Amino acid sequence: MGQEQVAILQFERVTRHFGEVTAVDGVELGIAPESFVALVGASGSGKSTLLKTANRLVEPGEGRVLFEGEDIAALPAPALRRRIGYVFQGIGLFPHMNVAENIGIGPRLAGSPLPRARIDELLELVELDGSHAGRMPHELSGGQRQRIGVARALASEPHLLLMDEPFGALDPVTRDALGKRVRALHDRLGLTTVMVTHDMAEALLLADRVLVMDAGRIVADETPRGLLAGRGGDVAQGLVAVPRDQADAIAELEA
Amino acid sequence: MSDIWPILLGLGDQLAAHVLLAASAIALGIAVALPLAVWASRSPPVARVTLGFASLVQTIPALALLALFFPILLSLRAVFGEGLPTLGFLPALLALALYALLPILRNAVTAREHMAAGVLEAADGVGMTAWQKLRLVEAPLAAPYVMAGIRTAAVWTIGAATLSTTIGQPSLGDPIFAGLQTQNWALVLAGCLASAGLALVADALLGAVERGFRERRRWMVWGGLAVAVLGIAASAWTLRAPADDDTIVIGAKGFSEQYILAQLIGQRLEDAGFTVEYRDGLGSAVVHNAVTTGAIDISIDYTGTIWTNQMQRTDNPGRDAMYAEIVQWERETSGAHVLGRLGFENAYGLAMRADAAAARGIESIADLAAAAPGMTIGGDPEFFERPEWIAVREAYGLRFGSTRNFSPTFMYNALRSGEADVISAYTSDGRIAADGLTILADPQGAFPAYDTFVLLAPEHAGNARLKAALEPLLGAIDVATMREANLAVDRDEEKWTPAQAARWLAGEIGR
Numbered sequence: 158m159g160q161e162q163v164a165i166l167q168f169e170r171v172t173r174h175f176g177e178v179t180a181v182d183g184v185e186l187g188i189a190p191e192s193f194v195a196l197v198g199a200s201g202s203g204k205s206t207l208l209k210t211a212n213r214l215v216e217p218g219e220g221r222v223l224f225e226g227e228d229i230a231a232l233p234a235p236a237l238r239r240r241i242g243y244v245f246q247g248i249g250l251f252p253h254m255n256v257a258e259n260i261g262i263g264p265r266l267a268g269s270p271l272p273r274a275r276i277d278e279l280l281e282l283v284e285l286d287g288s289h290a291g292r293m294p295h296e297l298s299g300g301q302r303q304r305i306g307v308a309r310a311l312a313s314e315p316h317l318l319l320m321d322e323p324f325g326a327l328d329p330v331t332r333d334a335l336g337k338r339v340r341a342l343h344d345r346l347g348l349t350t351v352m353v354t355h356d357m358a359e360a361l362l363l364a365d366r367v368l369v370m371d372a373g374r375i376v377a378d379e380t381p382r383g384l385l386a387g388r389g390g391d392v393a394q395g396l397v398a399v400p401r402d403q404a405d406a407i408a409e410l411e412a
Numbered sequence: 413m414s415d416i417w418p419i420l421l422g423l424g425d426q427l428a429a430h431v432l433l434a435a436s437a438i439a440l441g442i443a444v445a446l447p448l449a450v451w452a453s454r455s456p457p458v459a460r461v462t463l464g465f466a467s468l469v470q471t472i473p474a475l476a477l478l479a480l481f482f483p484i485l486l487s488l489r490a491v492f493g494e495g496l497p498t499l500g501f502l503p504a505l506l507a508l509a510l511y512a513l514l515p516i517l518r519n520a521v522t523a524r525e526h527m528a529a530g531v532l533e534a535a536d537g538v539g540m541t542a543w544q545k546l547r548l549v550e551a552p553l554a555a556p557y558v559m560a561g562i563r564t565a566a567v568w569t570i571g572a573a574t575l576s577t578t579i580g581q582p583s584l585g586d587p588i589f590a591g592l593q594t595q596n597w598a599l600v601l602a603g604c605l606a607s608a609g610l611a612l613v614a615d616a617l618l619g620a621v622e623r624g625f626r627e628r629r630r631w632m633v634w635g636g637l638a639v640a641v642l643g644i645a646a647s648a649w650t651l652r653a654p655a656d657d658d659t660i661v662i663g664a665k666g667f668s669e670q671y672i673l674a675q676l677i678g679q680r681l682e683d684a685g686f687t688v689e690y691r692d693g694l695g696s697a698v699v700h701n702a703v704t705t706g707a708i709d710i711s712i713d714y715t716g717t718i719w720t721n722q723m724q725r726t727d728n729p730g731r732d733a734m735y736a737e738i739v740q741w742e743r744e745t746s747g748a749h750v751l752g753r754l755g756f757e758n759a760y761g762l763a764m765r766a767d768a769a770a771a772r773g774i775e776s777i778a779d780l781a782a783a784a785p786g787m788t789i790g791g792d793p794e795f796f797e798r799p800e801w802i803a804v805r806e807a808y809g810l811r812f813g814s815t816r817n818f819s820p821t822f823m824y825n826a827l828r829s830g831e832a833d834v835i836s837a838y839t840s841d842g843r844i845a846a847d848g849l850t851i852l853a854d855p856q857g858a859f860p861a862y863d864t865f866v867l868l869a870p871e872h873a874g875n876a877r878l879k880a881a882l883e884p885l886l887g888a889i890d891v892a893t894m895r896e897a898n899l900a901v902d903r904d905e906e907k908w909t910p911a912q913a914a915r916w917l918a919g920e921i922g923r
C-alpha cells in the first residue's frame with residue numbers, strides 16, 4: 158500500500174456544503190487500486206456525501222475528484238456511473254423488472270445487453286442459482302435482494318465498487334455472509350472497493366484500510382491492525398472500543 | 413317506459429358524436445397533462461402553478477366553461493381568421509380537455525412524489541440519462557396511477573360532454589335537453605341511460621388497462637386499449653360526413669316553440685331538396701352570434717330580444733318601426749339577412765293565475781307594484797339578467813319578496829303549485845290558456861314587441877332557392893295556432909314531438 162502507487166480514485170480538497178452545514182470539509186485522499194477501503198464515522202460525519210462525490214450523485218462545491226486519472230466533472234455523469242459499481246442500503250431494485258432485467262440494466266443502457274449465460278454467471282458470483290433470473294424483486298428476501306444489488310453493480314465489470322451502508326438493513330447472519338462474499342469477490346475480480354459503514358467491526362474485519370470521518374474531515378487513516386494497536390486518535394479509538402468491549406464481554410460470559 | 417327503447421336505438425349518431433368528442437378531449441387532456449406532469453415533477457414551482465390552474469378550472473361549472481369558449485374563440489378569429497369555428501366541436505373539445513387535465517395531472521404528480529427514493533437513486537446509480545430514467549423507471553412505475561387519473565377524467569368528461577349540446581355540438585345531451593324542455597321524460601331518461609352506460613363501459617375498459625399496468629399483464633393493457641380504440645374508430649366511421657355543401661344547419665333555443673319552428677323550417681327545406689341538420693338547445697345569446705358568424709345557417713329570433721340585448725336599446729318606437737330598424741341593423745353590422753316575420757308575437761309578459769289575480773284585484777303590472785314585496789316571482793334563467801326585466805322593474809318600481817329561476821317548463825308548474833306567484837310567461841305559450849293564467853297589462857309599454865322572425869346567416873343573404881323555400885311561412889302563423897302547437901308539445905298527456913307539431917302546423921298554414 159505504498160503512497161507512491163498511482164491512485165485509481167483521488168479526492169483533491171473536496172468540500173461540500175448543504176446550506177449552513179459543511180458535510181465534507183477539504184478532503185484530500187488517494188485510493189490505491191485493488192484496495193478495500195472502509196469509510197467509518199457516526200451519522201452526519203459526511204462519509205456518504207464524500208462517497209457520492211465519486212460517482213457524481215453529489216457534486217462537490219469545491220475541489221475535484223479524479224477517477225483513473227480523469228477529472229470526473231468533465232465526464233458525462235451517466236457514462237461515468239456505468240463504469241462504477243454502486244451498492245447502497247436502499248438496494249433500489251426496479252420493482253417492474255425481473256432479476257435478470259435488473260442485473261442486466263447497466264450493459265443494456267450502454268447498448269450491449271447481457272447474454273443469459275452471463276446473467277447466470279453473475280447470479281453465481283453472489284451465490285444464487287439461475288432459477289432466480291425470472292423472479293420479481295418482491296418475491297425475494299432482503300438478503301437475496303441485496304445479492305442482486307451486488308450482481309447488478311458488477312454486471313458492467315467495473316474497476317471501482319462504491320458501497321454505501323450496503324448491509325445496513327440485513328439481519329446479522331445474512332450481513333456476515335454477504336460481507337464475506339463481497340470481500341471474496343473483491344479479491345477474485347481485482348476490484349477497488351470503497352465501503353461506507355457506521356459499524357467499526359465490519360470495517361475492521363473486511364477492509365485493509367480504514368478511514369475515520371468526523372465533521373466532514375478524515376481524522377484517522379489506518380490499517381485494521383494499526384487501529385487495534387491504539388493508533389488513529391480519540392474519535393477512531395472511541396469507535397474501536399465498541400466492538401472490542403462487546404468481544405470482551407462475550408469472552409467473559411464464556412469463561 | 414317501454415317507449416325508451418326506440419329512443420335509445422335512435423341515438424346512434426349522438427352516441428357516436430359523444431364518443432368522438434369525449435375521446436378527443438381526453439386525448440388532448442393526456443397530451444397536455446403528461447408533459448406538464450414531467451415538468452412539474454422536476455420543478456416544485458411549476459407543480460404549484462399547474463395544479464393550481466387545473467384546480468381553478470375545475471371550480472368553473474362545466475356549462476359556463478363551455479359557454480366561455482365562444483367569446484374566446486370569437487376573439488381568436490383576429491389571429492386565426494374567419495374560418496375558426498366558434499361553436500360545436502372545437503369549443504367543446506377545448507373546454508372538456510381543460511376539465512380532463514386535473515385528474516391526470518394530479519395523479520401523475522402524486523405518483524412521482526410517492527415513488528420510492530431508493531429506486532430513483534438506483535436509476536441514477538446505474539447510469540441512466542434523464543430520458544432513460546423517465547422512460548424505463550418513472551413512466552412504467554407511474555403508469556397505473558396515471559391510468560387511474562385518466563379513468564376519472566374519462567368518466568367526468570363523458571358526463572360533462574352532455575352539456576356541449578348548449579354550444580351546438582351534437583351529443584347525448586341532445587335528448588336530455590330536448591326532453592327537459594318538452595317534459596318528455598322518456599327522452600331525458602334515454603339520454604341519461606346512454607351517457608351513463610357509455611361512462612360505465614369506458615370506466616371498465618380503462619380499469620382493465622389500469623389493472624394490466626399494475627399487475628404487469630400486457631394482454632390486459634393492449635386488450636383494453638384495443639377495444640377502446642375500436643369503439644372510437646367505429647364512431648368515427650358512422651359519422652364520416654357526406655361531403656355535402658348543401659347542408660343547412662338550423663339553430664334553436666331551448667324551448668318548445670323553437671324546436672317546433674326549427675322542425676317546420678327543416679321539413680320545408682328537406683322537401684325543397686336541402687340536407688338539414690339541427691342544433692337544438694342553444695343559449696339565447698349564443699344563437700344570434702352563431703347565425704351572424706355563420707356557425708349555423710338559420711335561426712328564429714324575436715324583435716324585442718335583438719332590440720334590447722344585441723342593439724342595447726331601451727326606447728320603444730312601436731312594433732313595425734322596431735322591426736324595420738332591426739332589418740337594417742343586421743344588414744349593416746353583421747350582414748345577416750332578416751327573411752321576414754312569421755306573423756305572431758312571443759312577448760315576455762308577467763303572468764298570474766287568473767283566480768289569484770282577481771282575488772287580489774291585480775290587472776296590470778302597475779297594480780302589482782304594491783303587492784310585490786310579499787310575492788315570489790319566477791323566471792327562466794335568462795330573464796332576470798335581461799334588459800327588458802330591468803326596464804320593467806324600473807318603470808313600475810317593482811320589488812319582489814324573492815326571485816327564483818326555473819327552466820321554462822318548470823316555471824308553469826311552480827305557478828300552479830304556488831311556489832311562484834308571478835312568472836315571466838311567453839305570450840305564445842299554450843299553457844297560458846290551458847292553465848287559466850292571465851297576462852298582466854303593461855300600460856307603460858315597458859316590454860318591447862317580440863315579433864318572431866327568421867334570420868339567415870350572411871352567406872345565405874343571396875340564396876334565392878333557400879329564400880323561395882321558406883317564403884310561404886312568412887306572415888302565415890297566428891298566435892292562436894302557435895299556442896296550440898306549443899301546447900301539444902308541452903302538455904303532460906298525449907304529448908307530440910316537435911316534429912309532429914311542426915307537421916300539424918304546416919297543415920294549418922296550408923289551409
